[in-house]
Amino acid sequence: MADSTILAEVVGNVATIGYGLATLGPGIGLGILIGKTVEGIARQPEVAGQLRTTMFIGVAFVEVLALLGLIAGFLFPSA
Amino acid sequence: MRRRGVDRRPHDPEELVLYTAATTRLLAAAGESGGGFKAPTIAEFFPGVIAFEGTLFEFNRIMLVRVIGAVALCLLFWAASRRVSLVPGRGQGVAEMALDFVRVNIAQEVLGKDSRRYVPMLTTLFFAILAFNITGVIPLLNIAGTSLMGLPLVLAAWVYVVYLAAGVKAHHGVGAFLKSNLFPPGVPPVLYLLITPIEILQVFLFRPATLAIRLTANMIAGHLLLVLSFAATQFFFFEATGAIKAIGALSLAAGFAFTLFELLVAALQAYIFTLLAAVYINLSTEAH
Numbered sequence: 005m006a007d008s009t010i011l012a013e014v015v016g017n018v019a020t021i022g023y024g025l026a027t028l029g030p031g032i033g034l035g036i037l038i039g040k041t042v043e044g045i046a047r048q049p050e051v052a053g054q055l056r057t058t059m060f061i062g063v064a065f066v067e068v069l070a071l072l073g074l075i076a077g078f079l080f081p082s083a
Numbered sequence: 084m085r086r087r088g089v090d091r092r093p094h095d096p097e098e099l100v101l102y103t104a105a106t107t108r109l110l111a112a113a114g115e116s117g118g119g120f121k122a123p124t125i126a127e128f129f130p131g132v133i134a135f136e137g138t139l140f141e142f143n144r145i146m147l148v149r150v151i152g153a154v155a156l157c158l159l160f161w162a163a164s165r166r167v168s169l170v171p172g173r174g175q176g177v178a179e180m181a182l183d184f185v186r187v188n189i190a191q192e193v194l195g196k197d198s199r200r201y202v203p204m205l206t207t208l209f210f211a212i213l214a215f216n217i218t219g220v221i222p223l224l225n226i227a228g229t230s231l232m233g234l235p236l237v238l239a240a241w242v243y244v245v246y247l248a249a250g251v252k253a254h255h256g257v258g259a260f261l262k263s264n265l266f267p268p269g270v271p272p273v274l275y276l277l278i279t280p281i282e283i284l285q286v287f288l289f290r291p292a293t294l295a296i297r298l299t300a301n302m303i304a305g306h307l308l309l310v311l312s313f314a315a316t317q318f319f320f321f322e323a324t325g326a327i328k329a330i331g332a333l334s335l336a337a338g339f340a341f342t343l344f345e346l347l348v349a350a351l352q353a354y355i356f357t358l359l360a361a362v363y364i365n366l367s368t369e370a371h
Contacts, residue, residue, distance in 0.1 A: 053188075053192070054192070057188075057192050057193070057358065060354065060355055060358060061355075061358060061359065061362055063355070064297060064355045064358075064359055065293075067297065068293045068296065068297045071296065071297060071300035071301065071304070072296070072300075074300050074303070074304055075296065075300055078125050078303075
C-alpha cells in the first residue's frame, strides 16, 4: 500500500474549462425559454409578436449569466 | 498491491504535462519565437494612443472608431431627411422603416399609450448602439465602439436616470415610488425581509449594471471570436506545414460565418438594450 500510483495528472489552469461550465446553465435556460415560446407561437400564432418580445427580455436575463462567466475569466486570470 | 494494468504504460510526468497542456501551450505560444500562433488577449481592447497622450483626452483607435461611427450615423440620417417628401424616396423609406421599428415594436409594444414621450430617447439608444456595434464587422474599423465599458456605461447611466426620474414623477414623490417598487403589495409582510433587499439591488444596481455588462461582454466575445478565427487562419496557411494547412480553409470559413453572426448579434444587442430600457421605464412607472 505504501507505493501510490498516479493514474492521471492534470496540469494547467482550471479556468480553461471554466467558461465551458458557465455556459451549461444558460444553455439549458435558453433551450427551455425558446422552446416554450415556439410552443406558444404554434398554439396561438396571433400573439406571436408579444411572445417574441417577452422571449427576448427573458433571453437577455439568461444570457447575462453566460456573459458573467466570460467576464470572470478576464477578471480573475490565473497566476 | 497495485491494480492490474496501471503501470503497463511507463509513467513519465514530462509526457503527461505535455499531453494535458498541449492544447493550451499551442494557444499560449504567443510570439515567443517570432512566429507561432498568437492568441488574442484582452490587450486587444487597449490599443496604443494616437494623440493627446498623458492627458485626460487620450485618443486611441477605439475612440477614432467611435467618432467615425457617430459621424456616419449622423450623415446617414441627414442624407435620409434632407429632402423629406410625403411620398418617400428610397432613402427616406428605409429610414422611416427603421424609425418605425423602434416606435412600434419597442416603444408602443412595451410602454403602450405612454410611449410617445420616450420614443426620442429609445430611438437614439437603438441607433447609437447599432452604429457602434456594427463597426465591429466593418473592414478596416474591425472593433466595436461598444467593446470598452465606457460607452455602454454612459448609455446605461442615461437609462438609469430616466427610469428613476420617470418613476418618481409617475408616483408623485420619492416615497411613493420607493414604496411601490420596493414593497410590492399583496405579499405577506414577513416576506419583505427577503423581497425588499433583492428589489433594492435590482432597481439601483443590477438593472443598469447588467445593461452595460451585457452589451460590452457581447462585443468583447464577438471580437475575440473573430480575431481567433482569422489569426488561426493566418497561422494555418503561412506557418503550419503539411496537411494541417488544410484546416486553415475551415477556420477561414468559420471566420466569415462568425462575421455574419456578429452582424446579427450587433442588431440583436441594440434591440435588447432598447427593449430593456423600455421595460425598466415601464416597471418603475406602472402602479403595482
